[in-house]
Amino acid sequence: MSKPSNTVVTIAENESVEEEKNLKLILDRAKDQSKLCPVRDVIHRISDKWSLLSILALGTHGTLRFNALKKEIGDVSQRMLTVTLRNLEEDGFVSRKIYAEVPPRVEYQLTDMGQGLMQQALQLADWANTQLPAIISSRKKFKKG
Amino acid sequence: MSKPSNTVVTIAENESVEEEKNLKLILDRAKDQSKLCPVRDVIHRISDKWSLLSILALGTHGTLRFNALKKEIGDVSQRMLTVTLRNLEEDGFVSRKIYAEVPPRVEYQLTDMGQGLMQQALQLADWANTQLPAIISSRKKFKKG
DNA sequence: GATTTATAGTTACTTTTAGTAACCTAAATC
DNA sequence: GATTTAGGTTACTAAAAGTAACTATAAATC
Structure with a gap:
């Protein structure tokens, strides 16, 4: 060319x-x-770094406020959690309830559809848990060979 | 610093x-x-842009050569498919069989563990299919409101 | 015998996305 | 009146993904 x-x-x-x-x-x-x-x-929409983890955190804890969710996930940045939650809200997986208070209070919760996604995520997580030893040993082998 | x-x-x-x-x-x-x-x-390892799609493509087609897999996925770049396959190989989801021929021939296949991952991915994909109308309508609502 | 074709990459570079740090709001508390 | 609090936003930097061009090599074609 x-x-x-x-x-x-x-x-x-x-x-x-x-x-x-x-x-x-x-x-x-x-x-x-x-x-x-x-x-x-x-798949492209939920295959980012934080979507499934956010869904799992919300699913296992019920309602969570922004900072509680942030703490739960641990190493997500404030900005990325905001972005992730907006996307999940846009797709109808998460509902966002704003209370007109100061300091502000915003509660996040899974919608019915979000619960469905969590079921899927949970199965994936379960499976991941059982396979992890095999995965780790495979990684070690790969580095050696 | x-x-x-x-x-x-x-x-x-x-x-x-x-x-x-x-x-x-x-x-x-x-x-x-x-x-x-x-x-x-x-989750972080498989939540990239191409891992699950690669797994699904290999799972539904059995053995695939590099370019066939690339064609199957469609819009993945050569570099990213290489990177993705190396990661999947490292974790033990995909096996890579090199034939000492010219032009080179490399066949990719799911391992047993890869098949397990595909089952998970398939369920997710199935669920995604059934939910898509609701997701799309949610997106439209979000843009309006 | 020079040229083209085929495959599975790699390398260097550009663009897009994720992550970090600092800032904003406005009432309540010290 | 400075500080704390919660949930952001904005501007910036780092990392990941994408693009284009290149490699190797034998067989097939001209």
Whole structure:
């Protein structure tokens, strides 16, 4: 695809720029289509660093205020917890109840759908727990070999 | 850890530097402890953009060569697929079989443990499929309100 | 015999995302 | 009147992901 840089710019070259633009459009469209795949959509949304952990924390503790949740998870930053909770709220997994008090009080809770997601997360977590020894020994082997 | 360069270094300043170091050690230790949590460990490892999708693709197709897997996933870059597969191999979810041929041939397959992970991923995917309409409508509501 | 093709990478670079530190609000307490 | 509190936001830095170009090598093609 790379052109020799010291050639005269011709009409043909301008046309190839047009072609490149068209190709980019087609690729972008293809990308959007693949994004419509439901599995991919949801997996990408909850496959970030904090979503499942937040869901698990809320699920096991019921209602939690922001800082309590933050403390529960431990090493999440304030900003990332805010971002994560907004996303989970947007998707309908978490409900957010604001009390008009000072200092502010905001309570987070799983919705019914959030409870469903937690069931899934719990199964994953259970399975992770049972497999961890095997995973750790596999990691050690990999580093040696 | 940078010191102001144009101040006189006093004993008091050295002490505060020491304190900072100690605090950092404590924080690092706390972080490591939280990282020992098995659920967190495994979830963080597979909660990247391509791990679950790779597992699902390998699970539904059996053995796949690198480019076939890449094509199957669609919009993953070569580099990220390599990185993802190395991680999955390291954790013992995926096996990698190299044939000494030219052009090179490398076959990827789920291990038994990988199949277990796929079961989990499948359940998550199934659930995601059933919930998607509710999720999408929740997103629309969120944008409006 | 030079050129092209194929596959599974790696390397260097750019862009996007996550994480950190400092700040804001406004009533209650010391 | 300075400090504490809870739940943020903003501006900045570090890390992760993505892109483009390159590698190796034998067989097939011109």
